[in-house]
Every structure is written in structure tokens, then in C-alpha cells.
Amino acid sequence: MKPFGYERATDPQAAATLVADSTGAVYLAGGTNLVDLMKLGVTEPALLVDITGLPYDSVEHRPDGGVLIGALVPGSRLAGDPGIRERFPALAEALLSGASGQLRTVATTGGNLLQRTRCVYFQDVTKPCNKRRPETGCSAVQGLHRDLAVLGTSDFCVAGHPSDMAVALAALDAVVHLRRVKGSARTVPLNGFYLLPGDTPHRETVLQPGDLITGVELPPPPEGAAMSYRKVRDRWSYAFALVSVAAVVATEADGTLREIRLGLGGVGARPWRAREAERLLTGRQPTEERLREAARAEFASARPLPQNAFKIDLAVDVITAAVRDLVGGQRR
Amino acid sequence: MRGARPDARLTGVTAHAFHSDFALRVNGADRPLTLDHRVTLLDALREHLALTGVKKGCDHGQCGACTVLIDGERVNSCLVFAVAAQGRDITTIEGVAGLAAPEELHPLQRAFLEHDGFQCGYCTPGQICSALGVLAEAARGWPSHVTEDLAAGVGAPGELDADEIRERMSGNLCRCGAYPGIVAAIREVAGADGGGAPATTGVAGGTR
Incomplete structure (x- = not known):
């Protein structure tokens, strides 16, 4: 690891100025991903x-049913928050299905959004990787890619975004609150926060140098909505998603889907909002056949590779089951 | 307390020192240190404060052997830079014995002995610190991934069944596979056994 300086920020302006004015300066919050990447030599901040x-560091529930989550709130506390558990259970479920107990106590909401892919080549500095070192090539396309993405990928990068939390946030129409270097506030919808890799996979978000995530806002969920987070992985606990689905569903009295929002994890270059599937299902009866068709349509643009093509069939199954169970639960 | 020169903010990155003078509050005592910023809390505890109870396993936050308590929360000490832990209350396995009663093993430590919650013992300090975190989280009613009713959470640590403990402890690996004893020990202290099986029945004797 390269030697580095360390400063404790006492106010946001001082923090932003330091990061904006110093070469190789980065913010440190929980550090569960950053410290590891520094040990691996993937990131070398000065x-x-x-x-x-x-x-x-607070969770503020608003009278309208929305909530503002401070960027420094750790996952354990957010998942334990009674209001989140009661009214945004998909978020609590996503958090509790990710990482381990002693990572969640430290890993923050803002840091979770900015965690890096776990692609083995990104984490191995001896291997080519366009995301880590632009224009060196992608080792994963011809190498190990079972865990990587099929949606939103490019010839330059097939890495997946590893967050569970962000998948729930995608389905909840979350808004990321930023503080610009000069102190002005800016909000970015989570679904516009991440960039697709294209030919610049090293650029992952819309953040500008010195931008500081201050919080994540959740608007009130649709009236009468049911929601869940369903995750499929190689082992029952403490593993990244092969496929995960955050579903928010509101139905009419006759069972028609008034609103449906689907976030997908494990399959996308970014936390994936399944707009095509939503479009095909909104205003329709969620029959098994229609759910499957809509889920499959979402993957029409997928770029499966030999080891991860299975994720498409798996995702169709998981999406279908997630929505079916939510709708069934609502009818009870 | 930090090592950067006072004018660091004005003169840019070259003015930032690579080491700092600071104190870590460990097991109730302030321990002054001068450390390179690259030193993790784990290495500071083991190599600079001779608290070798905390163990280095994977050094990447995956095995849980390095788990300590920071302000009462369980944390992988390998993923925290020591300099960032200043001002926090750190408890290592060496400080666990005094938590419940002076000079006494903590009930969780006794339960690990009674239920044979270890074989080689390497993961044990992390298991015990993590379990202390589990009990504190359950006392707040926090649910886990396997909790039936997310909104209701858990009423008390005593409600944690074996599935709950396995899920909540999944960040602590035991290469020897002592998991049945670990789960039994934590269940007992959580109150789930309600004074059930006598200690001796859980001891495997000389079979290690």
C-alpha cells in the first residue's frame, strides 16, 4: 500500500475543499470496500x-411518508429502523441480505452506493481491466464471468454492480442528495446516478470531483403498495446475488397492476430498473404467463456470456415468483 | 493530535504527513501511539499494543477472525485504519472478561467452554466479539434476513433460534466446523435454552 495522508473533516466545506484541491484525495466513510481495495492496490489514494x-447520520421520516436517510447511516441501523422495516421492507430486506453483520455495522448508505464491482479481474492488479486501467482490455469476457452482468454491459466491461441496497433503492425511486464542492445542493435520481460502461467503464457515476453524497431520499411508496426483495445466491447467507429482485407492486381491486416497479441485482452493469417489464405489465393482470413474458422481454437486449447466460432464465423465474407472491399476499 | 502540519490545508497534498500521533481507547484505557496511516486497527492491536487475542485470518473482511467491538458494535478490525478509530471505544477479547463482572469470564466465554464452541480456537475471539454484537442487536429488536416478521423484529435475544444465530453469525467462519457448539453457546446466553441442558452434556471431552 502506498503511504497516504489522513485528515478528519470537521465540516462539509473543509472536506470538499480538501478533496477537490488535493491530488488523489478521496472521502473515507466506513471504508469496508475502500480499505480492502487499497490493500489490493486497486485504489491508491494520496x-x-x-x-x-x-x-x-440520521434517518428522518417525513409526514408525507417519505424518508431522508443520511449518507453516513450504516446498513445495520438503517435495516433496524422501525419506520424502514414497516414502510420500506424491501430496503430492509435488501440490506439484511447483503454482506455480514460486522460489515453492515460500518458500511454506510453513501458508501454502499459507491462500492466497486467484485469482478476478480478488477481486484487483481496483475490482470488487464478497462475499469481499473482504461484501455488495457477486459479479462472477464474470455475468463471468469459467471458472477458478472448481462444487462448494460459493453465489449469493454461486463462487470456487475454488487449492491443489494441500491437495487431496492432503484425500485423505490430513490433520489441521491449531493453537496457540490462550492456548497450548493444537487439531487440526482438513483436511476440516473450510475453510468453504463460503454467505452469508459472507469467512469461509474455522475459524481464530479469533490461531490459529497449527503443522503438518500425515498419518496412515499405508491398507496397500498406491497414490496419485497428476493435474492438468489450460491449459499444461503453472506454471498453476492446471482439474481435479485426488488419489487414494488400496487394493484386495483380487480387484481390489475396499477403500478409495478422492478429493480434487478446480479444481472446489471448498474442496479437495474426493469422498465420494459414494467411497461408490459402496468395495467394488466399479472398472470403467470404474462409475468414470464414481461420478464423475458426485459432481457431482449441482454448480452449473455457462456458462464452467466443461466442468469436470464433464473431472473425470469425470480421476477415471476416475486410479483406472484406479492400480488397473492395483497389479495389475502 | 494528528500528525499533519497545521498549514496542511493551505499547502496541498504534499503537506499531509503519512503518520499521526493519536490515542486509541482500548478496553477502557487510552493507549498513545505514533503510527503510519496504513496500519489497520487489527495490526495496531496485535503488533503495537500486544493484544494478540484478536486474530488475523483473511485480512479482507471475509472471515470475521478480527472482529472487535467499536462503541459496542461488532466490526472487522482489518478493514479499519487505526488512525480512523481514535476517539472510539474499542473492546477486544482481552476486555470481554471484565464486561459482565470484574475478574470473571463473561457468560459467553463460559458458554463457549461449556458447549465446546471451538476446536483450534483461532476464530473464537472474533466469534465471541461478534456474538456480543448479535446479542446487542437483538436486544434492540433488530431483525435479520431470516426473521419471520420484519416489522415486528425480535422481541428479545431469547427469541433467537438456531437459524437466527446462524444467519447473524454468518460473517464468522470456523475452519474446524465447531458451529454446533458455537450456536449452542450463543443460544444459551441469549436465554433461548432457558437454563436447559447442563453444561457437562455439551462437553465433548477428549475428542478434539
Whole structure:
């Protein structure tokens, strides 16, 4: 690991100025991913600006049913929050299905959004990787890619986004709150926060240098909506998703889908919002056949590779089961 | 307390020192240190404070052997830079014995002995610190991935069944496979056994 400076930020402006004005400076929050990447040599910051003392650590429930989650709220506390469990269970489920107990106590909401892919080549500095070192090539296409993405990928990168939390946030229409370097506030919809890899896979989000995530806002869920997070993985606990589905479903009295939102994990270059499937299902009866057709249509643009093509069939099954169970639960 | 020169903010990155003078509060005592920023909390505890109870397994946050408590929460100490832990209350396995009563093993430590919750013992300090975190989380009613009713959570640590403990402890690996004893030990302390099986029945004797 390269030597680095360390500063504790006492206020947001000082933190932003330090990061914007110093070469190789990055924010440090929980560090569960950043410290590991530094150990691996994947990331070599010259200065860590510790932001854990900044005042972004509360969960504020609003009268309208929305909530503002501070960027520094750790996953354990967010998943334990009674209001989140009661009204945004898909988010609590997603958090509790990710990482381990002692990672969730530290990993923050803002940091979770910015965690990097677990593609083995990204994490191995001896191998070519366009995301880690632009224009060196992608080792995964011809190598190990079973765990990687099929949606939104390019010839340059097939890495998947590893977050469970962000998949739930995608389905919940979350809004990321940012603080620009000069102090102005900016909001970005989560579904516009991540960039697709294209030919610049090293650029992952719309963040500008010095931008600081201050929180994540959840609008009130649709009236009468049921929601869930369903995750399929190689082992029952403490594993990344092969496929996951965050589903938010509201039905009319006759069972028609008034609103449906689907976030997909394990399959996308970013936390994937399944707009095509939603379009095909909105206003329709969620029959098994229609659910399967809509789920499959979402993958019409997929770029499966030999080891991860199975994810398409798996995702169709998981999407179908997730929505079927939610609709069934609502009817009870 | 930090090592950067006072004018660091004005002169840019080259002014930032690579080491700092600071204190870590460990098991109730302030321990002054001068450390390179690259030193993790795990290495600071083991190599600089001689607290070798905390163990280094994978060093990448995957095995849980390095688990300590920071402000009462379980944390992988291998993924925390020591300099970032200043001002926090750190408890290592060496400080666990005093938590419940002075000079006494913590009930969880006794339960691990009674239920044979280890073989080689390497993962045990992390298992015990993690289990302390589990009990604290359950006392707050926090649910896990396997909790039936997410909104209701758990009423008390005593409601944790074996599935709950396995899920909540999944960040602590035991290469020896002592999981049945580990789960039994935690269940007992959580109150799930309600004073059930006598300690001796859980001891495997000389079979290690």
C-alpha cells in the first residue's frame, strides 16, 4: 500500500475543499470496500478525508411518508429502523441480505452506493481491466464471468454492480442528495446516478470531483403498495446475488397492476430498473404467463456470456415468483 | 493530535504527513501511539499494543477472525485504519472478561467452554466479539434476513433460534466446523435454552 495522508473533516466545506484541491484525495466513510481495495492496490489514494464526523447520520421520516436517510447511516441501523422495516421492507430486506453483520455495522448508505464491482479481474492488479486501467482490455469476457452482468454491459466491461441496497433503492425511486464542492445542493435520481460502461467503464457515476453524497431520499411508496426483495445466491447467507429482485407492486381491486416497479441485482452493469417489464405489465393482470413474458422481454437486449447466460432464465423465474407472491399476499 | 502540519490545508497534498500521533481507547484505557496511516486497527492491536487475542485470518473482511467491538458494535478490525478509530471505544477479547463482572469470564466465554464452541480456537475471539454484537442487536429488536416478521423484529435475544444465530453469525467462519457448539453457546446466553441442558452434556471431552 502506498503511504497516504489522513485528515478528519470537521465540516462539509473543509472536506470538499480538501478533496477537490488535493491530488488523489478521496472521502473515507466506513471504508469496508475502500480499505480492502487499497490493500489490493486497486485504489491508491494520496489522502483520505475522513467524513465520519459530518452530520449526515440520521434517518428522518417525513409526514408525507417519505424518508431522508443520511449518507453516513450504516446498513445495520438503517435495516433496524422501525419506520424502514414497516414502510420500506424491501430496503430492509435488501440490506439484511447483503454482506455480514460486522460489515453492515460500518458500511454506510453513501458508501454502499459507491462500492466497486467484485469482478476478480478488477481486484487483481496483475490482470488487464478497462475499469481499473482504461484501455488495457477486459479479462472477464474470455475468463471468469459467471458472477458478472448481462444487462448494460459493453465489449469493454461486463462487470456487475454488487449492491443489494441500491437495487431496492432503484425500485423505490430513490433520489441521491449531493453537496457540490462550492456548497450548493444537487439531487440526482438513483436511476440516473450510475453510468453504463460503454467505452469508459472507469467512469461509474455522475459524481464530479469533490461531490459529497449527503443522503438518500425515498419518496412515499405508491398507496397500498406491497414490496419485497428476493435474492438468489450460491449459499444461503453472506454471498453476492446471482439474481435479485426488488419489487414494488400496487394493484386495483380487480387484481390489475396499477403500478409495478422492478429493480434487478446480479444481472446489471448498474442496479437495474426493469422498465420494459414494467411497461408490459402496468395495467394488466399479472398472470403467470404474462409475468414470464414481461420478464423475458426485459432481457431482449441482454448480452449473455457462456458462464452467466443461466442468469436470464433464473431472473425470469425470480421476477415471476416475486410479483406472484406479492400480488397473492395483497389479495389475502 | 494528528500528525499533519497545521498549514496542511493551505499547502496541498504534499503537506499531509503519512503518520499521526493519536490515542486509541482500548478496553477502557487510552493507549498513545505514533503510527503510519496504513496500519489497520487489527495490526495496531496485535503488533503495537500486544493484544494478540484478536486474530488475523483473511485480512479482507471475509472471515470475521478480527472482529472487535467499536462503541459496542461488532466490526472487522482489518478493514479499519487505526488512525480512523481514535476517539472510539474499542473492546477486544482481552476486555470481554471484565464486561459482565470484574475478574470473571463473561457468560459467553463460559458458554463457549461449556458447549465446546471451538476446536483450534483461532476464530473464537472474533466469534465471541461478534456474538456480543448479535446479542446487542437483538436486544434492540433488530431483525435479520431470516426473521419471520420484519416489522415486528425480535422481541428479545431469547427469541433467537438456531437459524437466527446462524444467519447473524454468518460473517464468522470456523475452519474446524465447531458451529454446533458455537450456536449452542450463543443460544444459551441469549436465554433461548432457558437454563436447559447442563453444561457437562455439551462437553465433548477428549475428542478434539
